[in-house]
Amino acid sequence: xxxxxxxxxxxxxxxxxxxxxxxxxxxxxxxxxxxxxxxxxxxxxxxxxxxxxxxxxxxxxxxxxxxxxxxxxxxxxxxxxxxxxxxxxxxxxxxxxxxxxxxxxxxxxxxxxxxxxxxxxxxxxxxxxxxxxxxxxxxxxxxxxxxxxxxxxxxxxxxxxxxxxxxxxxxxxxxxxxxxxxxxxxxxxxxxxxxxxxxxxxxxxxxxxxxxxxxxxxxxxxxxxxxxxxxxxxxxxxxxxxxxxxxxxxxxxxxxxxxxxxxxxxxxxxxxxxxxxxxxxxxxxxxxxxxxxxxxxxxxxxxxxxxxxxxxxxxxxxxxxxxxxxxxxxxxxxxxxxxxxxxxxxxxxxxxxxxxxxxxxxxxxxxxxxxxxxxxxxxxx
Amino acid sequence: xxxxxxxxxxxxxxxxxxxxxxxxxxxxxxxxxxxxxxxxxxxxxxxxxxxxxxxxxxxxxxxxxxxxxxxxxxxxxxxxxxxxxxxxxxxxxxxxxxxxxxxxxxxxxxxxxxxxxxxxxxxxxxxxxxxxxxxxxxxxxxxxxxxxxxxxxxxxxxxxxxxxxxxxxxxxxxxxxxxxxxxxxxxxxxxxxxxxxxxxxxxxxxxxxxxxxxxxxxxxxxxxxxxxxxxxxxxxxxxxxxxxxxxxxxxxxxxxxxxxxxxxxxxxxxxxxxxxxxxxxxxxxxxxxxxxxxxxxxxxxxxxxxxxxxxxxxxxxxxxxxxxxxxxxxxxxxxxxxxxxxxxxxxxxxxxxxxxxxxxxxxxxxxxxxxxxxxxxxxxx
Numbered sequence: 053x054x055x056x057x058x059x060x061x062x063x064x065x066x067x068x069x070x071x072x073x074x075x076x077x078x079x080x081x082x083x084x085x086x087x088x089x090x091x092x093x094x095x096x097x098x099x100x101x102x103x104x105x106x107x108x109x110x111x112x113x114x115x116x117x118x119x120x121x122x123x124x125x126x127x128x129x130x131x132x133x134x135x136x137x138x139x140x141x142x143x144x145x146x147x148x149x150x151x152x153x154x155x156x157x158x159x160x161x162x163x164x165x166x167x168x169x170x171x172x173x174x175x176x177x178x179x180x181x182x183x184x185x186x187x188x189x190x191x192x193x194x195x196x197x198x199x200x201x202x203x204x205x206x207x208x209x210x211x212x213x214x215x216x217x218x219x220x221x222x223x224x225x226x227x228x229x230x231x232x233x234x235x236x237x238x239x240x241x242x243x244x245x246x247x248x249x250x251x252x253x254x255x256x257x258x259x260x261x262x263x264x265x266x267x268x269x270x271x272x273x274x275x276x277x278x279x280x281x282x283x284x285x286x287x288x289x290x291x292x293x294x295x296x297x298x299x300x301x302x303x304x305x306x307x308x309x310x311x312x313x314x315x316x317x318x319x320x321x322x323x324x325x326x327x328x329x330x331x332x333x334x335x336x337x338x339x340x341x342x343x344x345x346x347x348x349x350x351x352x353x354x355x356x357x358x359x360x361x362x363x364x365x366x367x368x369x370x371x372x373x374x375x376x377x378x379x380x381x382x383x384x385x386x387x388x389x390x391x392x393x394x395x396x397x398x399x400x401x402x403x404x405x406x407x408x409x410x411x412x413x414x415x416x417x418x419x420x421x422x423x424x425x426x427x428x429x430x431x432x433x
Numbered sequence: 434x435x436x437x438x439x440x441x442x443x444x445x446x447x448x449x450x451x452x453x454x455x456x457x458x459x460x461x462x463x464x465x466x467x468x469x470x471x472x473x474x475x476x477x478x479x480x481x482x483x484x485x486x487x488x489x490x491x492x493x494x495x496x497x498x499x500x501x502x503x504x505x506x507x508x509x510x511x512x513x514x515x516x517x518x519x520x521x522x523x524x525x526x527x528x529x530x531x532x533x534x535x536x537x538x539x540x541x542x543x544x545x546x547x548x549x550x551x552x553x554x555x556x557x558x559x560x561x562x563x564x565x566x567x568x569x570x571x572x573x574x575x576x577x578x579x580x581x582x583x584x585x586x587x588x589x590x591x592x593x594x595x596x597x598x599x600x601x602x603x604x605x606x607x608x609x610x611x612x613x614x615x616x617x618x619x620x621x622x623x624x625x626x627x628x629x630x631x632x633x634x635x636x637x638x639x640x641x642x643x644x645x646x647x648x649x650x651x652x653x654x655x656x657x658x659x660x661x662x663x664x665x666x667x668x669x670x671x672x673x674x675x676x677x678x679x680x681x682x683x684x685x686x687x688x689x690x691x692x693x694x695x696x697x698x699x700x701x702x703x704x705x706x707x708x709x710x711x712x713x714x715x716x717x718x719x720x721x722x723x724x725x726x727x728x729x730x731x732x733x734x735x736x737x738x739x740x741x742x743x744x745x746x747x748x749x750x751x752x753x754x755x756x757x758x759x760x761x762x763x764x765x766x767x768x769x770x771x772x773x774x775x776x777x778x779x780x781x782x783x784x785x786x787x788x789x790x791x792x793x794x795x796x797x798x799x800x801x802x803x804x805x806x807x808x809x810x811x812x813x814x
Contacts, residue, residue, distance in 0.1 A: 104709055105709045136734075137734055140701065140707040140708075141707040141709075144707065146707075303733060304733070309728075320521065326521040326522040326525065326527075327521075328485055328486050328522075329745055329747075332748070336742075339733070342733070345733075347690075347730045347731055347732050347733070348730070348731040348733060349728045349729070349730055349731075350728055350729040350730075350731070350741075351728050352684060352685070352720070352723070352726075352728070352729060353517075353518055355743065356743035356744070356745040356748070357743060357745070357748065358742055358743050359740055359741070359742030359743070360731075360740070360741055360742065361717075361739055361740030361741065361742075362736065362737035362738060362739050362740070363737070364710055364737040364738070366710075367713070367737070367738065
């Protein structure tokens with residue numbers, strides 16, 4: 053019996069009494085079908101997009117932990133408002149983790165699958181906070197020789213989202229971008245892509261130290277929201293770049309509306325006669341994250357040619373089709389140590405990821421503390 | 434010299450000191466070029482879309498009138514916040530009135546123009562609150578024989594907007610509609626179009642008497658917003674109709690967000706497994722009016738497949754192109770006494786339209802009091 057026959061897997065369950073439960077289940081690793089492989093997950097990041105599924109809106113400041121250090125069980129109450137939005141998953145024990153990387157241990161009978169044995173691959177598809185993952189060979193992205201699993205753990209969510217922003221800009225006829233919460237790993241990738249591809253980019257951050265970080269990467273326009281001069285500076289930057297498409301990671305509050313208002317002000321600088329319906333150039337904000345879960349407030353002082361909406365990577369990839377998506381993935385693999393390099397503040401095991409003091413750090417989305425899980429750390433390989 | 438050599442024309446001016454001035458200018462009627470005609474305007478409606486340009490956000494409760502009854506001059510203060518949004522038109526004397534209908538008096542030398550002399554036509558293009566309007570023959574819609582100017586005065590804005598909603602629904606892959614402030618003249622047209630064309634429609638109104646009005650026209654789903662059962666009824670109606678596109682005349686407040694939330698709840702009734710990003714069907718709200726000028730508040734509890742944006746008739750007509758737009762106009766002319774019939778509460782002259790007691794009625798957009806101006810009334814024809 054192979055060592056990977058049984059593996060630990062992080063599970064998140066919402067109990068109907070309004071309690072979140074996190075635990076490490078022992079699950080059998082599915083035997084690979086002919087076109088599948090078994091990957092030992094050596095590195096998997098905790099992305100903001102993972103936290104929604106994992107923590108289910110629970111109040112982690114009121115969390116408890118029981119069990120042993122190797123077998124912790126974390127419980128936390130879910131406020132009633134949050135509970136409504138997770139009603140569809142009650143009493144389902146759900147695996148977590150969008151993406152990861154690791155070594156292909158075994159394969160099914162197909163040539164495509166067998167060719168991957170011994171290779172380090174990046175994979176996406178959920179259930180990555182686990183020691184082992186059986187997955188289709190076609191879903192594996194082979195990392196360039198000499199690339200460690202930790203270097204390739206974030207090959208999909210952030211890189212493809214950043215590339216998706218640029219592709220969306222081109223497809224929808226815009227010629228420049230605005231990005232909020234722009235000092236994130238994703239934001240740093242976007243700065244590098246836009247520099248490489250000659251795309252004007254306006255970065256909006258929330259702290260002065262983030263300005264220095266992005267300027268150090270070569271970013272030209274980096275603004276700090278909330279300062280007294282922010283709106284004036286934003287209008288100047290939008291006039292200089294002609295950016296009419298923004299990607300917003302924050303969601304709640306007034307920032308999306310302010311971006312549209314400033315786009316309108318920038319557009320009206322070059323408009324001819326007075327038009328009571330505002331500028332004719334379409335101004336768009338896509339909300340792709342929810343760092344602020346509060347309501348979005350739109351003042352609608354930006355004419356009639358505007359839109360705001362949700363933006364989801366999977367929807368984007370479906371829209372462009374498998375061939376175009378594969379091209380993006382290949383660019384990521386080729387530039388994984390440069391454009392798409394990720395920084396992590398800490399590496400933890402699965403059991404360590406369930407320590408309350410760690411959750412308090414990585415669960416607070418706006419701090420910029422980025423964690424990497426090594427699900428096989430400390431499990432005696 | 435023809436009687437129409439000089440005509441009265443309503444003008445709206447924003448003075449830089451923050452004052453709105455409305456007056457009746459005496460303007461020379463431009464001589465028609467070869468492809469133009471001179472139309473005597475006999476009927477022109479006051480639409481919500483005219484009021485923004487005409488009243489410029491001024492506080493009409495503080496208005497004054499001077500001059501004679503035939504030559505009134507109305508002034509009113511513009512609050513600072515509103516003044517910012519009309520900065521682009523300061524000290525410009527602007528004509529008003531999107532659309533109207535009347536008799537073609539004279540024509541330029543082209544055959545197309547001369548063929549219109551003596552015909553009653555509907556026209557669109559601004560400056561309709563005037564005795565006479567010189568306009569291209571190609572912009573005239575000849576009304577069917579026996580149609581009075583008053584019957585054809587509203588051939589464009591409301592009918593083409595209502596048809597535009599249906600065409601937008603088809604073009605963007607939706608199969609049912611939601612409409613707010615649905616008891617308006619426009620809303621009544623939409624009810625009739627949707628009945629004719631077999632399109633499921635959810636009407637949202639603000640008063641019980643409006644429910645009876647729309648049900649009398651044959652509407653199936655008519656809901657009153659703000660009632661304790663409104664949201665539950667809306668989910669039921671959305672589940673029954675499958676409507677995933679809404680046109681919102683209100684703009685401000687929470688209604689647009691509620692519509693998206695209820696669309697999501699309806700979609701999740703038939704969803705399969707739990708999807709943390711919500712239903713995959715795209716849910717859209719277009720704001721085409723601003724009955725509530727306050728901010729729009731979005732709670733974002735409707736997944737990621739959603740959008741909200743401005744919708745403007747002229748942008749829509751440009752998008753579909755002249756041939757498709759002409760087809761819509763011909764449908765309007767053919768059904769002007771049935772589907773596209775408008776009701777008016779009062780007919781006034783240009784001078785009467787500047788009486789403060791009349792402005793107090795038609796200037797209050799949400800009351801449903803609809804005015805028709807006859808610019809040649811009482812001017813001694």
